[in-house]
Amino acid sequence: MSEIVPFTDNYDDQSNLDGYQFEFKCERCGNGYRSPYVPDIKEKGRGILRAAGGLLGGRMGDLSSAADSMMWNRGTNSKAKDAALRQAVEAVRPHFKQCRGCGDWVCIDVCWNNEIGQCSNCSPFVAEEISRAQAAAQVEQIKEKAREKDWTADLDLTTRAKVKCPSCSATVDGGKFCPECGEKLAKSNFCTECGAEQKEGAKFCAECGNKM
Secondary structure, eight states: OOOOOOOOSSEEEOOBTTEEOEEEEOTTTOOEEEOOOEEOHHHHHHHHHHHHHHHHOHHHHHHHHHHHHTOOOSSSSOHHHHHHHHHHHHHHGGGEEEOTTTOOEEEHHHHEETTTTEETTTSOOHHHHHHHHHHHHHHHHHHHHHHHSOSOTTSOOSSOOOSBOTTTOOBOOSSSBOTTTOOBSSOOOBOTTTOOBOOTTOSBOTTTOOBO
């Protein structure tokens, strides 16, 4: 019976046709480690056969075809890859812990609560949680204090705000007159019949019905 090969679920296979390499990532923060690149000696030999076959043809060409037919599946059925994965797992093992609470593999440096023996998702760092709660409460209190103050006392809320000057099309940021051309931003419109001020664009007087 072939040897069982241990593996984890927190890695990406970066292997290519010439060798093997794996990236192991923390399932909480995403930090991780890449295993050393391990060349595939047999694939190197097949590459030499293919190169020789391409240059010499004939008998060596047959060897080149044989080398291609010997190409191993990079995902399965490769003893060399199994060995490389086993070595990579052992190489990065000291940098990760598997949480018994959620099952995630997390990095020891950032996401492992060694005092409790779980990841910081299952057992957060108390001091950090207190700090975050204090900061959140402070922000909320700032918003409450800001809502208590009247920030509209010096604003003209009765006149429709303009973001473009109707005369020169310059971008404006509030005010009654254009900072570029000096024209009044809100044009006054009065009924010629009763003198009532009208909204911009009105076709009839809202007071007496006179056509504007």
